[in-house]
Amino acid sequence: MTDTDPCPCGSGLPLADCCGPYHRGEPAPTPEALMRSRYSAFALGLTDYLLATWAPETRPASLPPDDATRWVGLEILDHEHAGDTGRVHFRATFREGRRWGVLEEVSRFRREAGRWRYVDGAPSVTRLKPGRNDPCPCGSGRKGKACCVRG
Numbered sequence: 001m002t003d004t005d006p007c008p009c010g011s012g013l014p015l016a017d018c019c020g021p022y023h024r025g026e027p028a029p030t031p032e033a034l035m036r037s038r039y040s041a042f043a044l045g046l047t048d049y050l051l052a053t054w055a056p057e058t059r060p061a062s063l064p065p066d067d068a069t070r071w072v073g074l075e076i077l078d079h080e081h082a083g084d085t086g087r088v089h090f091r092a093t094f095r096e097g098r099r100w101g102v103l104e105e106v107s108r109f110r111r112e113a114g115r116w117r118y119v120d121g122a123p124s125v126t127r128l129k130p131g132r133n134d135p136c137p138c139g140s141g142r143k144g145k146a147c148c149v150r151g
């Protein structure tokens with residue numbers, strides 16, 4: 001993945017014009033921007049960034065590498081912020097081998113010293129059973145069998 005590749009968050013922008021600068025230390029201006037950059041960090045395996053943008057009281061001591069999960073799509077359903085707190089409701093599609101799922105969560109965010117951090121959220125995971133002739137769950141617009149749902 002290079003800076004000119006499309007950002008994993010699905011914005012349609014190159015990584016360098018989207019989440020890339022946040023991964024390099026620029027503060028994300030809104031909870032939504034932080035959420036997108038954290039999703040991209042999950043997709044790219046940037047565990048240091050994930051830990052750095054986690055509120056200290058809920059931050060895990062470490063994040064084990066998760067090579068089995070591939071994050072294939074992000075949909076922001078709703079977002080709002082007022083003062084130094086915010087919320088983002090999102091849906092993230094992932095696959096683990098041939099198993100697909102959707103994680104949906106309303107995440108809470110807090111800003112301290114000019115930086116937004118992820119606080120917590122209650123995730124719910126739904127399994128997907130994409131058909132070979134259904135639109136691919138990755139959001140490519142192609143049929144599953146012509147994209148990620150093979151075999």
Ligand SMILES: [Zn+2]
Pocket residue numbers: 007008009010011018019020036037040
């Ligand atoms: Zn992005």
Ligand SMILES: [Zn+2]
Pocket residue numbers: 136137138139140147148149
């Ligand atoms: Zn696909």
